[in-house]
Amino acid sequence: MTTIAEPLATPGYDSASATPLLEICGLEKRFDLSGDFLEQLRFKGGRLVRHQEFVHAINGVDLTIQRGEALCVVGESGCGKSTVARTVMGLLSPSAGEIHYDGARIDALSPRALLPYRKRMQMIFQNPYASLNPRMTIQQTLEEPIRLHHPDWDRERVVAKVREVMASVGIDPDWGGRFGHEFSGGQRQRIAIARALAVDPEFIVADEPISALDVSIQAQVLNLLMDAQQERHLTYLFITHDLAVVEHFGTRVAVMYLGTVCEVAPTRTLFATPRHPYTQALLSAIPRLEDDRPQPIRLSGEVPTPVDLPSGCVFHGRCPYAEPRCRREVPKLRPQADGSQVACHAVEEDRL
Amino acid sequence: MALLEVRDLDVRFALRHGEVRALRNVNFTLDRGERLGIVGESGAGKSVAAFSLLNLIARPGFIAGGSIRFDGQELTGLGERGLRKIRGNRISMIFQDPMMTLNPVLSIGEQMVECLKAHRRISRREARAIALHKLQQVQIPSPDTRLDQYPHELSGGMRQRVIIAIALLLDPDIIIADEPTTALDVTIQAEIMALLRELCEKHNVGLVLITHDLGVVSQVTQRMLVMYAGRVIEAGPTREIINDPQHPYTQGLMNALPQMATPGSHLNQIRGSMPSLANLPSGCAFHPRCDFIDRADGSPRPACTERIPAFVDSGNCRVACHMVAEMLAREATPIKEKVQ
Numbered sequence: 078m079t080t081i082a083e084p085l086a087t088p089g090y091d092s093a094s095a096t097p098l099l100e101i102c103g104l105e106k107r108f109d110l111s112g113d114f115l116e117q118l119r120f121k122g123g124r125l126v127r128h129q130e131f132v133h134a135i136n137g138v139d140l141t142i143q144r145g146e147a148l149c150v151v152g153e154s155g156c157g158k159s160t161v162a163r164t165v166m167g168l169l170s171p172s173a174g175e176i177h178y179d180g181a182r183i184d185a186l187s188p189r190a191l192l193p194y195r196k197r198m199q200m201i202f203q204n205p206y207a208s209l210n211p212r213m214t215i216q217q218t219l220e221e222p223i224r225l226h227h228p229d230w231d232r233e234r235v236v237a238k239v240r241e242v243m244a245s246v247g248i249d250p251d252w253g254g255r256f257g258h259e260f261s262g263g264q265r266q267r268i269a270i271a272r273a274l275a276v277d278p279e280f281i282v283a284d285e286p287i288s289a290l291d292v293s294i295q296a297q298v299l300n301l302l303m304d305a306q307q308e309r310h311l312t313y314l315f316i317t318h319d320l321a322v323v324e325h326f327g328t329r330v331a332v333m334y335l336g337t338v339c340e341v342a343p344t345r346t347l348f349a350t351p352r353h354p355y356t357q358a359l360l361s362a363i364p365r366l367e368d369d370r371p372q373p374i375r376l377s378g379e380v381p382t383p384v385d386l387p388s389g390c391v392f393h394g395r396c397p398y399a400e401p402r403c404r405r406e407v408p409k410l411r412p413q414a415d416g417s418q419v420a421c422h423a424v425e426e427d428r429l
Numbered sequence: 430m431a432l433l434e435v436r437d438l439d440v441r442f443a444l445r446h447g448e449v450r451a452l453r454n455v456n457f458t459l460d461r462g463e464r465l466g467i468v469g470e471s472g473a474g475k476s477v478a479a480f481s482l483l484n485l486i487a488r489p490g491f492i493a494g495g496s497i498r499f500d501g502q503e504l505t506g507l508g509e510r511g512l513r514k515i516r517g518n519r520i521s522m523i524f525q526d527p528m529m530t531l532n533p534v535l536s537i538g539e540q541m542v543e544c545l546k547a548h549r550r551i552s553r554r555e556a557r558a559i560a561l562h563k564l565q566q567v568q569i570p571s572p573d574t575r576l577d578q579y580p581h582e583l584s585g586g587m588r589q590r591v592i593i594a595i596a597l598l599l600d601p602d603i604i605i606a607d608e609p610t611t612a613l614d615v616t617i618q619a620e621i622m623a624l625l626r627e628l629c630e631k632h633n634v635g636l637v638l639i640t641h642d643l644g645v646v647s648q649v650t651q652r653m654l655v656m657y658a659g660r661v662i663e664a665g666p667t668r669e670i671i672n673d674p675q676h677p678y679t680q681g682l683m684n685a686l687p688q689m690a691t692p693g694s695h696l697n698q699i700r701g702s703m704p705s706l707a708n709l710p711s712g713c714a715f716h717p718r719c720d721f722i723d724r725a726d727g728s729p730r731p732a733c734t735e736r737i738p739a740f741v742d743s744g745n746c747r748v749a750c751h752m753v754a755e756m757l758a759r760e761a762t763p764i765k766e767k768v769q
Contacts, residue, residue: 153614261702291470291703292641296685296696303695318615325687325696344692362619364644366671366688373619379584 104174147313149327199273203285205265209257216253263294342417431458438495466650527588531580538576586617658714665746
């Protein structure tokens with residue numbers, strides 16, 4: 078890594094000078110589809126062979142997140158963006174690769190050793206109807222993480238903390254005795270955010286936190302997340318498929334396709350000049366309000382299955398610029414002049 | 430006369446603790462080959478409106494009043510036998526989740542043949558030929574092998590194409606599409622929407638598109654209705670409503686979109702949330718969330734909390750809002766004076 082001697086002026090967003098808060102190197106995650114050992118045995122040509130099949134959910138993802146930024150990961154369903162989020166949180170263990178948090182490697186830690194990191198990083202899930210325990214009151218839900226991470230706190234201090242976080246997300250602190258089902262979807266998502274904020278984390282992984290909400294409620298929750306970022310100097314890893322939200326919320330964007338990152342760029346750069354052919358198609362497909370925009374780029378075919386990954390560039394089967402090299406060789410993320418990183422042979426060869 | 434004419438449609442659900450009015454005084458028309466969008470958030474009644482057109486409202490829901498005239502025929506009083514002749518045949522429907530709509534134990538071909546044979550006296554071979562032709566129309570690659578495949582062998586986008594093919598099978602006059610692309614990815618959504626629009630234009634089929642996505646409505650439809658808490662609150666040509674929404678709720682909805690704000694700034698949110706239909710606020714159902722319940726001079730406008738707003742014409746659009754009505758009246762007065 079290059080180290081540029083530059084004094085750290087603000088605790089907020091800074092360039093590549095300091096240690097990144099999170100660094101993912103060569104991350105891979107495979108899910109075994111083939112069942113237990115006996116189920117893997119097959120007869121083939123009169124001989125017993127062991128047959129294994131994997132879903133290749135993530136294939137060599139490299140990402141860094143600096144303090145204070147909001148890195149958005151976008152992509153279509155099945156591209157591995159949620160798997161990245163869960164692996165970062167330690168909810169899944171990577172098949173290969175490393176995850177460094179604040180300079181320390183965390184992917185191989187025991188649950189006990191991971192506990193202090195769990196306090197520093199919290200997660201918000203997509204569906205607030207499923208992520209709140211229906212049999213716990215909101216008070217209990219919010220107390221649980223505080224008690225786990227601060228076993229030395231007395232009851233009054235815990236209760237005061239719960240009231241504080243409830244107020245900070247715009248939920249009346251007197252409603253603690255209610256259950257999740259008594260709240261609307263938007264309020265439930267606020268409570269889920271309150272639960273994440275309850276232990277004063279510095280890093281939040283949000284997996285499609287507004288996708289299940291209505292438009293007018295989406296704006297409320299997005300505003301809340303932005304306020305929390307400013308007040309608490311949070312760093313976000315924000316997973317979403319909604320590009321309009323990315324354009325508004327993210328400082329940098331990583332576009333994923335079939336388990337690989339195909340482009341990483343500062344938000345403004347990405348939306349102004351998308352380089353990777355997939356990013357271009359994705360941006361052109363956003364339903365816009367204006368009538369006079371150009372026709373969306375139509376991609377031929379469908380996303381291939383992650384069980385049998387295509388050779389070379391995973392996008393080559395649908396790419397209008399594919400050449401023989403794309404079918405052979407996996408493109409690597411390469412830095413571009415405008416500060417973005419693109420994994421595409423066509424961009425590298427200046428064909429695009 | 431319009432092909433479909435819905436007048437004062439009133440749909441209620443008889444629940445244990447009383448009746449809930451899911452739709453009140455819903456009015457709209459659809460011409461042959463016209464594309465109409467119905468927009469609203471969850472609970473606004475847009476799906477109930479679509480389902481009630483074919484009387485697909487299940488008990489305890491029922492159509493309590495109003496009329497639905499289709500091609501000169503009244504649909505509200507029609508029995509099951511009469512409705513069956515129209516459903517799937519002259520008005521067909523596309524539902525949100527393509528996996529739930531297709532029968533998992535029948536091949537694509539069988540489902541299509543079954544549908545054709547239910548409405549027409551034709552042989553299996555003829556039915557299969559029509560099915561194949563329709564699959565070609567929705568641009569499914571290698572349609573002849575698809576006919577013998579089962580739904581689980583197809584991807585989400587392919588399934589939705591099959592469903593569009595089934596909806597087109599009997600050359601209907603109207604297709605009702607209830608959130609047809611909500612379960613799909615953006616690139617697939619763009620393709621399916623373009624396809625739906627193309628096919629409707631080509632075959633002169635009317636489309637009623639239910640969606641919560643203003644972008645989709647703007648791309649596909651010619652006219653739109655905005656619904657809130659069981660009522661239509663704004664109706665008119667899509668382009669005019671998108672460019673210049675009149676109702677405070679429509680304005681709020683548009684302004685809440687991230688693309689309407691400068692990146693990183695606060696989004697303009699509508700405070701609160703949609704009221705429950707069982708417990709609607711008095712007067713205009715939107716008034717507790719509305720920023721315009723005060724008059725221009727700062728005094729509260731009593732009508733907003735007391736009376737349900739009637740529709741007023743504002744240009745080519747119709748809006749149900751006391752504030753807009755007042756504004757229009759104010760604008761209209763000096764013109765009258767000039768004439769005198």
